[in-house]
Every structure is written in structure tokens, then in C-alpha cells.
Amino acid sequence: MVLGYGLWMSPNFKEIATGVAIFLFGMLSLEQGFKIFSGGILDKVLKKSTDKLYKSIGFGIISTSIMQSSSLVSVLTISFLGAGLLGLSQGIGIIFGANLGTTTGAWLVAAYGLKVNIASYAMPMLVFGIVFLFQKSSSLKGIGYILTGLGFLFLGIHYMKDGFEAFKTTIDLSTYAVGGYKGLFIFSLIGILATVVMQSSHATLVLIITALAAGQISYENALALAIGANVGTTITAIIGAMSSNIDGKRLAAAHLIFNLTTGLIAIVFIYQIMFLVDNIASYFSIVQDNYTIKLAIFHTIFNTIGVIVMVPFIDKLVVFLEKLLKPKESLDSIKYDTVKYLNDSVLELPSTAMGALIRETKHLYDNSFEIITHGLNLKRSRIISSAELEEVIRENYSKKYINIEDFYHHKIKGIYGDIIDFSAKAQADMSPEYIEELYKLKLANRDMVEAIKNTKHLQKNIVKYSSHTNKYIKEEYSNIKINLAGLLRNVNIIATTDEEDVTLLLLSKVRLNTQKYDIISNGVLDNLIRNRHITNQMATSLMNDSVYAYNIRNNLVNMAEILFVERSSDLENVKDEMYITQGEVDEILDKKD
């Protein structure tokens, strides 16, 4: 209502409000453009450039300086954290850096935006931006969004500048200036409020600088507004973290603590910082009444002080936040397992969504491995050891067989359902390459579920015939068990090794064994029946169960080929050329016969 009244009453206010709206629209467009580009490379850059604190801070500074939006960087950082691509202390480092990077915006507007006719640059950017937006290529679309975004940003600044200039002739806002600490607190609160409403400290800062340049607000009050804008900007991260996991929430809290502390330091030492700004300005021969540049210097100084003060306490801050914000533990949490990495915050980028889905699928694999191992009455610790397999199968996990159905409901069904549901959501913003990768990942998930179901069918007879008096049937079921134990051991090695030659060798070995141990095709079953070593009932059971065992092997090797070959590795790059084919398996086995 206030906004409507303002627009109705004052054409100048209308011009300023239009400028803010166009500026914010430009920010949205710019963010969209960077999101398109950030997809593939950002996760690779992140891994390399955030392993040390100074690198994280540097990454925050550079990315925010380029994207000109600390809000976007903080939301993306929460997204990466949610996907498990980053640790909390690395995330905090990026946020600290983003606070420094955002000061470049004040410099650009103060030193450049107000001095030249910025709108004349906006027009060609908008024209070319729109032309690129209509192209099919996603890269060109990304360029289009960035150009359009910059065009609207420039146009917005132009309107704000003009609005405040014209405002001068009708009303002088500077008469409302409040001095001293009282003014500092009031204008800081206004700065917070304005940034919360606009969701952009950058927009608030541009508004402050243009108002300051037009003499509509006093220098001291502009400084207070800038401090407020710095605190208010944390709202974007807080909103972003609401849909994130616990680490995302901790990061948003760290952002708030950092900006509140920095703001408090700036308010308490405002006169000392102003003195420092004056000295720096005179050192660089900046005229004393060039308040816009002085505001940019002030903005940089107080953010730098904040980083210097807070950096030594990052580890303590992490410990404090981990104690303060703990994951919710439901009464069922002991029994029911839920998703660890899937949350709405990772949907920000296709790469984070994919990263989270891969991690969640590996989580599902851990649970599946446990169920299949225990379902076959084997001890998991013995499977992943180097003990002889004959020994491993002799040690039972429990006296009676476990309820696989129950395990499935508690440890698989919910996670599997969430993965499929999340994939459908993530797919909406993905390129065809990502969609293909996602499809394969869904197949890997399905393979695991199928492997569990096959284990369930096999379980009863494995237990029954492993201790049977008929030595032939007992031996066959022991063979099935030992072969599956060997398969599980190999899959576990594939899952944990980072040596590509080992992965390729084991994948081929497992494929070969799948065919070799198929007693229907290798003639073992025919022999047993022909020589009357087993009854008809036993033969039927053995035939069905060998199919289940064959399916488990196939399910697990198909899953391993998709899930455990590292993306962007050499093996992934040449998998079509190097994976063993069914024809090659047959050829190798024929030679042996």
C-alpha cells in the first residue's frame, strides 16, 4: 500500500522504484546466466580451489566479484554443502570471501557507474542479450542471460540516479538525517529492512550510493545504511538454508554471526574507521567530499576487518554451530534409514543435484550390500576382509535367517522412493547429457533393489540346503554362496579402489564369473539330474535359485559399472571401448572349454 501510494503521489519516487525493480530483475537474469555456466565446471573448480582456507576465501572473493552477487554465491555454497561437495569450514571460508567480493560492487558503481552515461551501454547489451536468449545452444542462452542482466543492472542504476537527481528539486531527504549513535542504529535498521525486502545488498548499496551522490542522505547515515545492508543480506542465505540439510543451516547461521559481528565492530569503531577512510582518501588524492568513493573504501575496510577478526575463530565457530544446530532425531531413526544428501537446496544447479544423487545412490548401495550379505547369512566384516572365502561362508551371521522384507522397508524403500522422486524434480532443469547420466543412475538404483529381491527368493533354500544331508545339493548351494561372497568382495573392492586398472579387471572378472558359474548353461545341473544325484524337487529349487544367483551377479555388476567408475576419469572416457562385452565373455569361456 505504501509503495502504491508513493508511486501515485511522486513521479520521482516512481522513477527510483522502477530503477530498483529493473536492477533486481537484472540481478535475477545475471544469476540465471551464471547458473547455466556454473553447472559442469563449478564442482571441478570447487574441489581444487577450496581445499585450504585461504583458497576458499579467495574463491569467495573471485566468484562474487565476477557474479556481482554475494547472495547467489552464498545460496550456491549452501547447495554444494547440501550435496556433500563441500565441508562446513570450507563453506564458511567462501562466505567470508563473498563478503569481501561484494565490496567490488560499491567500487564499480561509485567509480564508474555514476560518472558515465551508463544507460548508453545498457541498450546494446539488452539487444544482443535478447538475440542470444533466442538461440538453441545453452551456452549462448547463458551469454544472453548475462548480457540482459548487465543491461538491466545498468538501466536500473540510470533510473535510480535520475530519480534521486529529480527528487532534489522537490524534496530534500537529507533534512531527515539523524546524527550520533542514535542515527547509526536507526539507519542500520533501515538498511537491514531495505535489504530484507529487496533480497540484495547490492541493490541497497547502489540505492545508497546514488542517493548519496545526489546529496539526499548524509555521509554518516549512508555508512550506517551500508552496515545494515551487510547484515540484511544474510536473509537470502537463511531462506536458502531452510530447504537445505543441517550443514546448510549451520552455514546460514555462520553467515549471520559473521555479518552481525562485522556490523557491530563497524558501529562501535565507526569514528576510527571514518578517520582511517579519510587518511586513505587523502593518501590517494581523493577529494574529501567525494563521499561515494569514501563509502566504497569504508565498505571494503569494515568487511576486511570482519574477515581478519573472524578467520582465527573458524574452527571454534564450526564446533559451536555443530553443538547449537543438531540434526533432528525422530523416534524411528534407529530403525528407519532416510536420505542423507537430497534436499531442495541442491536443486540450484544440475551438477549439485547430480552430485547429491550419486552420493545418495552410494548410500543406498551401502544398505543394499548389508542386506544382501546378511540375507545370505554372511558376515559383512568377513566379506570385506581378506579371509579365505571357504572360511567366510562357514561363519553364519545369525542362527535363523533375517527378514529381508523388513530390512527392505526400513533401509531401502524410503530412500529409493526419494531418489526417484528427487530425480524427477532435478531432471526439469537438466541438459540432455545430464538426463542420460541420470537415467543410468536410476538403472543402478533399480539394479540394487532387484538384487535384494533376488536375494530374498534365494535366501530360504540357501539356509535349507547348506546343511542338507544330500552332499550334492549341499555342495551346489555352498558353491552359490561362495560365488556370491566372492562377487560381493569384488564389488566392494571396486567401490573403494581408486585404481582404474583394478576396477576394469574386476568388472571383467565379475562378468566372466557370472557366466562361468551359471550352472544351467555350464551343464552342472544336467549332470546332477541325469545321474540321479538330486531329487526332482531339489532340481527345481536349484534351477530357480541359480537363476536368482545369476540375476544378483548381473544386477550388481551393472550397478557397479555405472556407480563406481569415477566421472571424468580415463576409464569413464573409454568405457565403451574397454568394457568386456557378452560376446567376448562367451569367446573367452569357449576357449577354456
Next chain:
Amino acid sequence: MGVKKFIHNVLKSLNMEDFELKSKKKSLKTLLQKLKKKRVKILSELEFESNQAKRVIIKEELELITFHIKKGKKKLSNLK
């Protein structure tokens, strides 16, 4: 000049025209080196293993790795 032609010219000037093919060759070469090293390792394992059952398993691995080295070499020569 169309956008596609422009991109093609840029790739050509940066010598990145058959980037995908070059990347595949590089990956194959790296993988082949690793496989050869692994083969040497398996051969020495076989030499010192006296347990007959284990020797059978190691021999199978040796056959598989030899198969992959041959396959890799063939694919590499096809890419050239």
C-alpha cells in the same frame, strides 16, 4: 558468419577441433600404461605363488589383463 561457423573457427584456431578424439586417445594410453604395470605385478605374484588354487585365480587375472591390453592397443590403433 553464422554462430556455428564462428565457434568452429575458434575451435580450429585453438587447435581443439577433434578434442573428443584426442581426449579418448589420451585416456586409452594412460589406461594401457596402468594395465601394463598391473600385468607385471600379476606376473611376479604368479612367480612366487605356490598354492595351486591361488595360482589358478592369478592365471585367470593374467589372461584377463592380457586380453584388455590387446583390446586397448587395437582400439588405439583404430582411433589413429
